[in-house]
Amino acid sequence: MLSVNAGGEYAISIWGPPQDDYLRAYSYDVNRALEALTDDDRSRAQAHLLSALREDPDDVVAQTLLRGLTGGRSGADMTVNVVPVETDSTTAARLTGVRARAEELRQAGQYYAALDTLHQVVATDLGAEGLAQVYGDLTVLYLDLGNPVQAQAALAAAVSLGLPEDDAVELQRRLEASR
Numbered sequence: 001m002l003s004v005n006a007g008g009e010y011a012i013s014i015w016g017p018p019q020d021d022y023l024r025a026y027s028y029d030v031n032r033a034l035e036a037l038t039d040d041d042r043s044r045a046q047a048h049l050l051s052a053l054r055e056d057p058d059d060v061v062a063q064t065l066l067r068g069l070t071g072g073r074s075g076a077d078m079t080v081n082v083v084p085v086e087t088d089s090t091t092a093a094r095l096t097g098v099r100a101r102a103e104e105l106r107q108a109g110q111y112y113a114a115l116d117t118l119h120q121v122v123a124t125d126l127g128a129e130g131l132a133q134v135y136g137d138l139t140v141l142y143l144d145l146g147n148p149v150q151a152q153a154a155l156a157a158a159v160s161l162g163l164p165e166d167d168a169v170e171l172q173r174r175l176e177a178s179r
Contacts, residue, residue, distance in 0.1 A: 027052050028119055030062050042069055051122050055153045095121065095130045099137060111145050132161035139171050143178050151175055 026034070029052035036045035046069050052062035098121045105114035118134050118141070126134065135158035142151035152175060159168050 026061055027056065027059060028115070029055070029122075030059065030065070032119065033062070033065060037065075045069060051119075055157055091126060091130070095126055095133070099133065102137060102141075106141060106144065111141055115141055115145075128161045132158045132163040135161065136163050136167055136171060139175070143174055146178075148175060148178055151178070 029048040033045040033048035033052070036042075036048060046066065049062045049066040049069070052059050053066065056062070098117060102114040102117040105111075105117060115138070118138055122131065122134055135154045138154040139151050139158060142148070142154055155168070155171050155175060158171070163171075
């Protein structure tokens, strides 16, 4: 029980959190990996951590978690599960459906549901072309959310996976216009 006469010092800040506080937050994929670990789904956690490292190779949290999952191997010496560009018709149809659903959610203003829809498909075998399309869609969503930092990272991932040049140029224009 605390006495009314008990003394002490308190520091109160009226300035709020630092402006760069958002940089300290975990990435989307690291958060999904932590959820997967909570569900004891190590393979899903590993897929999300590899996705996080594709977006940001310097993500120390993702690197540390991945080393813990893989017995000390780093993400750099692991292969990322990207299948050849040619995908079967079932995968292509699934990708088309997921992208259409995400676009419906985006048009309805349900940006986070659309993000979650697209991020869930990133961990599957879509092929480089499919992943490039998904990261292009993520770029648009991050722009809608006013997050140019993640939009730039998604665009870089899309380009590195082979997003067609016309699409990349259009997304880059939208990104520059949002700044």
